[in-house]
Amino acid sequence: METAKRLGLLATVVVAVAIVATTLGMQTASADSIGLNEDSGSISWIMVSSVLVFAMVPGVAFFYGGMLRKQSMSSVMTQTLVASGVMTISWFVVGYSLAFGGDGLIIGSLDNLFMSGVMEDAPSGISELEFALFQGMFAIMTAAIVLGACAERVRYTAVVWFLAIWSILVYAPMAHWVWGGGLFDQFLTVLDFAGGTVVHICAGITGIALVLFTGPRSDRVRQSRAHNIPIAFLGAMMLWVGWLGFNGGSGLAADGTAVRAAVVSMAAAGCGMMSWAFVQYMVVGRVGVLGMIAGSVAGLVGITPAAGYVGVPESMFIGAVAGMLCFYAVRYTKGREKLDDALDVFAVHGVGGIWGAIATGIFAVPALSGGTAGLIYGSFDLFIGQIVAVLGTLVFCFTMSYAIIWCLSKVMRVRVTEEEELVGQDIIEHGENAYM
């Protein structure tokens, strides 16, 4: 057993070294700057947006960790770090190339392994390397969201392996189909401004696959309340701030579209939060931090695919409906015995993302979206395209994610035992209490 493990490790190292050596050989020395790029505004804004999106990643850790037991805080932070590490490596090594490296129907190409041939300079607009950085942040963000659904039960090692495989088999194809000129782009009329399908629906349904495979947590863990409201608040506000770059940067330029995206994102977030608060006040009788932050995230998720394509009134409607829908989705999933979505990832990101994608199909203004008209402008193409894209995403991401975790469960223990769960992953897996 030990010898086999050592041999396996050795083989991995040899393969890794071989890949690095080959790719270094392929690296072409980057040419000197191609003249002076006039568009330093766009370059700056997308750099800032990339940083803002990355700031959402610790935001997710705080947002989720604060809503769980105190015995899971370190575990959530560790898993978020895994998402940052694994997705960064995977994206720069192979993910970007698979997603944006070509016009293949299913997948890109392997031409840009280790970012070879992706240049940091461009004659105008932003360079491809900057685009790759910005997109890489989205990949990290998606992975971090997924881990909220299956929190408090999947083992650390299983998370590492799952994300490594998932980034290549699920995230890269999804990004390719929607943004990289693949399946959806070629056969359907689809609009996804900042990742409603690729980020939110994909994360939500992947979370559901993991939750269904690993099963619910034990009652004690499930019934425990949010351990730190201030931390959850801080995380949610970091998400909100970061989201202005997430949506605002997705036009890939510092122009009017970026301004519009930021404005409608604010409007939708405000409406989502207040509509959630209103419904919760009517149904439950009182409102607090946890409800309002979930509402703001729901509004932001809803506007994500539509951000660049709608006006302020439509965005307010989209946000308000997202808040209400997600509130009822949370209530519905909380009542399901088997469906223990720890942090309502599907109810908020999944349902909010689906509504956002459909709403884009209804409200897209042709003048803003480059001629693609929504339902209210009398065109059915986009509306139908959006629905097909949503269904395709749901089926593909669920099946692949379930298959990945099923395969992993054959070679390793993916779930913590009930005893370990009760003591908490902070101690069992990491040996680090978050609090003394």
Next chain:
Amino acid sequence: MKLITAVIRPEKCQAVKDALRDIGVNGMTITHVFGRGSQAGIKFVTRAGDIIVDELEKTKIETVVDDEIVDKAIDAIVSAAQTGKPGDGRLIVTPVERFVRIRQDSESPKE
């Protein structure tokens, strides 16, 4: 009067509260505590060796009851908190020397 101190599984807290309410015991003090029993914690096996967790999460319920319902209260707590597996906890009954209701400044057991 007797002081009942029960150290139970946290997930059984609601069941114990309900069982005590059914026999008319409403007043109690609930504390989240950590400790270990006769197994001296739980041993877990990791890649690099064993780890022993000897501070396990429990809930402590303290309530003062009249002598005549002590047995009923003990039965209620035990049957509500029992799973049969190690870690179900302990229940201690201690005599109460004096008992004062602060609002009325009286030692009478009745309101």
